[in-house]
Amino acid sequence: MxxxxxxxxLEVNDLRTYIFNRTSTVKAVDGISxxxxxxxxxxxxxxxxxxxxxxxxxxxxxxPKPAGRIVGGxxxxxxxxxxxxxxxxxxxxRGRQISMILQDPxxxxxxxxxxxxxxxxALGVARKDNRKGMVARAVDAxxxxxxxxxxxxxxxxxxxxxxxxxxxxxxxxxxSCEPSVIIADEPTxxxxxxxxxxxxxxxxxxxxxxxxxxIFITHDFGVVARMCDRVxxxxxGRIVEQGTCRNLFNSPSHPYTQALIAxxxxxxxRVDRLYSIEGQPxxxxxxxxxxxxxxxxPHAKERCLAEYPPSFTIESGHSADCWRLDAAW
Amino acid sequence: MQRxxxxxxxHSVLALFAVSIIIFGLARISGDPVxxxxxxxxxxxxxxxxxxxxxxDKPLHIQYATYVGNIFQGNFxxxxxxxxxxxxSLVLQRFxxxxxxxxxxxxxxxxxxxxxxxxxxxxxxxxxxxxxxxxALLGQSMPSxxxxxxxxxxxxxxxxxxxxxxxxxxxxxxxxAVALGYFQVAAVMRLTRSSMLEVLDTEFVKLARxxxxxxxxxxxxxxxxxxxxxxxxxxxxxxxGFLTGSVVTETVFGWPGIGLLAIDAVRARDFQVVQSVxxxxxxxxxxxNLVVDILYAYLDPRIRYTH
Numbered sequence: 001m002x003x004x005x006x007x008x009x010l011e012v013n014d015l016r017t018y019i020f021n022r023t024s025t026v027k028a029v030d031g032i033s034x035x036x037x038x039x040x041x042x043x044x045x046x047x048x049x050x051x052x053x054x055x056x057x058x059x060x061x062x063x064p065k066p067a068g069r070i071v072g073g074x075x076x077x078x079x080x081x082x083x084x085x086x087x088x089x090x091x092x093x094r095g096r097q098i099s100m101i102l103q104d105p106x107x108x109x110x111x112x113x114x115x116x117x118x119x120x121x122a123l124g125v126a127r128k129d130n131r132k133g134m135v136a137r138a139v140d141a142x143x144x145x146x147x148x149x150x151x152x153x154x155x156x157x158x159x160x161x162x163x164x165x166x167x168x169x170x171x172x173x174x175x176s177c178e179p180s181v182i183i184a185d186e187p188t189x190x191x192x193x194x195x196x197x198x199x200x201x202x203x204x205x206x207x208x209x210x211x212x213x214x215i216f217i218t219h220d221f222g223v224v225a226r227m228c229d230r231v232x233x234x235x236x237g238r239i240v241e242q243g244t245c246r247n248l249f250n251s252p253s254h255p256y257t258q259a260l261i262a263x264x265x266x267x268x269x270r271v272d273r274l275y276s277i278e279g280q281p282x283x284x285x286x287x288x289x290x291x292x293x294x295x296x297x298p299h300a301k302e303r304c305l306a307e308y309p310p311s312f313t314i315e316s317g318h319s320a321d322c323w324r325l326d327a328a329w
Numbered sequence: 330m331q332r333x334x335x336x337x338x339x340h341s342v343l344a345l346f347a348v349s350i351i352i353f354g355l356a357r358i359s360g361d362p363v364x365x366x367x368x369x370x371x372x373x374x375x376x377x378x379x380x381x382x383x384x385x386d387k388p389l390h391i392q393y394a395t396y397v398g399n400i401f402q403g404n405f406x407x408x409x410x411x412x413x414x415x416x417x418s419l420v421l422q423r424f425x426x427x428x429x430x431x432x433x434x435x436x437x438x439x440x441x442x443x444x445x446x447x448x449x450x451x452x453x454x455x456x457x458x459x460x461x462x463x464x465a466l467l468g469q470s471m472p473s474x475x476x477x478x479x480x481x482x483x484x485x486x487x488x489x490x491x492x493x494x495x496x497x498x499x500x501x502x503x504x505x506a507v508a509l510g511y512f513q514v515a516a517v518m519r520l521t522r523s524s525m526l527e528v529l530d531t532e533f534v535k536l537a538r539x540x541x542x543x544x545x546x547x548x549x550x551x552x553x554x555x556x557x558x559x560x561x562x563x564x565x566x567x568x569x570g571f572l573t574g575s576v577v578t579e580t581v582f583g584w585p586g587i588g589l590l591a592i593d594a595v596r597a598r599d600f601q602v603v604q605s606v607x608x609x610x611x612x613x614x615x616x617x618n619l620v621v622d623i624l625y626a627y628l629d630p631r632i633r634y635t636h
Contacts, residue, residue: 062538066454087544095541102539107532112554112629122540157630173540 009180009213010036010059010098015073017051017058024285028054030237031073036181039211043224043245045260046234047281052217053103055234056183059215060100061090078180095125099174100183104190105166109158115142115169116154119176126177141172146202164195168202175206183215188223200227221264225249230317233257236281236292243318253320255297291323299324330626330633337622341615348611349400352604353393362409362598383409396604405608406601410594416601420587420609426496427579427586430509431571433502435564437510438517443560445514446521450529451548461518468515477508477581494583505582509575513567517560524556531555557628565621569614 017029028051036042044052057063058070061082075082077097082090102108110118119138123129129137135154142150145168158166167187174182184203188196200223207214216227224231225245232242233256241254252258259277279296282288291297294304303323312325323329363379380386384395399406405417449461481504485493492501528534529552537551538544576588587606594602626633 060539062535091541091543093541094539100536100539102532102536104532108536110533110537110551110555111631113551114630121537121542121546125541159631170536173536177541 007038008035009038009078010215011074011076012059013074013076015055015058015075016071017054017063017068018071019054019064019068021067021285026284027237027287028068028284029058030284030287032232032234032237032239034232034239034242036213036215038180038213039207040230041207041214041216041228043228043231044215044217044234045219045221045224045231047219049284050234050281051237051284052234053185056100056185056215056217059181059183060094060098061085062094095122095179096177097179098181098183099177099179100185101167101170101174101187103186105163105170106190108170109166111158114155114157115161119154119169119173122173122176137176141176142169144175144206145169145172147172164191164199167191167199171199171202171206175210175212178210179212181213181215183217185217186219189218189220196223203227221261233260236287237284238292238321240293240322241320243314247315247318251314251318253314253318253325254293254322255299255324256293257320259296291321333626333633334623337619341619344615345608345611349397349604349608350393352607352611353396354389356598356600356603357389359595360598362600365598366409400608405605408594408599408602410597410599410602416599416605419602420590420605423585423587423590424609426584427572427575427588429496429502430505430575430578430584430586431568433506434510434513434571434575435568437506438513438567439560439564441510442514442517443521446518446560447525447548447553447556449518450522450525453526461522465515465519468511468518471512473508473512474577474581476511477505477578480504480508481582494581496585505578505584508581509571509578516567517563520560520563521556524559525552528552528555554628558625561621561624561628565617568617569610572613573610 012035013033014031015029015033016027016031019026019028030051032051032055034042044055046052054063054068057068059075059077059082061070063070070083073083077093082093085093109115116135116138119141120134123134123137123141138154139150142153147153147165147168153161158169161169167190171187187203188199191199203214204227206212214227216223218224218227228245230242230244231248232239233248233254234240235256241248241252241257248257249261252261256277259275263275263277265271265274277296282292282295288294288305289308290306291300291304291309294300297304301323309321309323309326311319311321313319314325363376363383363385366379367375377386384392387395396406403417405415405420408414408416408419411419445461445464449458452458481493484491484504491504492498493504495501529548534547534551537547572587575584575586576592578584579586579588587609590602591606593599594606
């Protein structure tokens with residue numbers, strides 16, 4: 001796909017985001033590293049509560065305060081480490097260099113302001129203009145996300161629009177200042193299937209035009225196959241395997257990835273019961289010292305219980321955290 | 330929006346009508362005013378004569394019809410206690426004083442309560458929040474007559490900055506309004522805090538932050554407008570409460586308001602004045618609720634379009 005531009009726009013190294021409760025520390029993101037090239041889509045896949053959304057919020061430095069805190073690592077966006085920036089500098093980054101599409105369009109727009117107001121506010125962050133100029137830019141922004149009759153839509157309030165339409169508006173807000181990266185946090189989960197497809201196509205079109213880097217958070221492998229160039233699989237606050245889409249689908253190497261792919265139902269097979277992974281992920285406030293997937297892993301040995309595996313490279317660009325990849329297994 | 334207001338005004342008129350029936354009935358249940366007007370030695374014939382003179386001998390529904398008919402002509406009847414005086418003008422004479430005190434007390438509770446409520450919500454679980462809680466606790470547990478006396482002692486007696494009582498200049502207004510409003514400052518603050526906390530946790534606030542707008546805009550534009558509904562409802566209620574229930578404060582500060590008039594009229598079974606006061610109170614409650622309803626619709630487009 002869009003692999004011609006090799007420039008890396010976002011690089012995350014050993015990012016750790018913990019949530020400090022009165023009685024425990026939840027290690028929501030516990031040392032993850034990945035990168036994103038210009039015009040590329042990276043999928044982050046994992047089940048609920050594995051730290052996907054917390055990763056996204058960490059990239060924007062919007063971890064819920066005061067309990068949540070980024071305790072370590074590095075987030076390099078266009079060469080600058082976001083963790084070194086103060087709140088004012090960070091505000092200059094949000095919207096303009098990195099933006100995000102939230103999960104539920106029904107709740108992501110402010111119910112008491114009309115669409116025009118909310119769009120113009122986003123546009124005004126990067127460039128102020130006179131009223132007429134701002135309105136014209138808002139109309140353009142809506143046209144870019146294929147909203148019909150955008151001039152009339154500016155006056156509408158969120159409750160007068162359908163879910164799909166609202167998510168387009170949220171998309172328009174996210175790309176309004178032409179950021180180099182957007183994070184899409186399960187943007188289609190709340191939409192119905194036909195609208196989902198339209199929305200994903202729209203994102204791909206915008207990406208092809210602008211060279212936007214997209215981090216696509218999802219738990220749906222079907223969407224991953226359609227959308228992503230590369231994939232990172234998250235489990236219990238860590239990335240357990242990452243590689244190209246082809247790598248993961250053709251030779252999944254971590255038992256968790258294998259299990260996830262096995263649990264995607266196939267249309268052409270008749271089964272009585274869908275495959276599921278036995279057991280529960282560990283509590284992020286009480287993680288085992290060894291491999292976090294060990295209790296649910298069919299291949300687990302003593303070594304897995306004792307020590308967390310390092311990252312083993314399977315081939316260039318494809319790696320996984322599993323002792324089975326060690327020569328000494 | 331116009332349709333919305335017309336429907337609300339129509340509802341208001343209906344409500345006033347209902348109130349007039351209820352108060353008319355209640356006043357007559359409370360006892361016979363003629364007994365208060367005549368000396369003990371009066372004969373049955375005297376009673377009959379006085380009743381006839383006031384129209385009290387006629388059946389109730391006729392009395393009510395006459396009463397409503399007169400109201401439409403602006404005639405609320407003649408006071409029984411204060412002879413020769415028109416009931417409505419008696420009430421209206423006192424009303425401006427009460428209105429002035431109430432409006433100023435409301436302004437105090439709003440301009441202090443709302444912003445503090447917003448700030449303590451934003452600073453949840455910090456020292457600021459704790460200080461806010463203490464102020465709220467003090468406000469809610471301090472009776473307004475005691476606060477009134479203390480204010481009077483400090484600012485009027487010790488420092489001689491403000492007059493102790495009476496009505497006239499703006500200086501006269503400060504102490505009674507603070508005494509009346511402070512109790513509500515605490516309530517408004519707590520209400521604003523809790524509805525702000527709810528709004529601060531929503532996805533649209535997250536999106537506003539993602540856009541990169543300033544935190545001030547996030548709080549004072551995106552959150553506050555959404556959080557205003559609950560305190561606004563409360564303002565409607567306390568405005569009614571201030572206007573009709575500031576008897577204690579009026580007494581402490583010798584404020585010539587409507588509260589005392591109402592008490593005197595009830596004691597004298599002065600039907601005409603009691604009815605006028607109650608209808609005025611009802612009209613005030615209904616009006617403040619109407620204003621609140623219209624403000625809701627202004628604040629929240631979802632209300633505007635569903636009616």
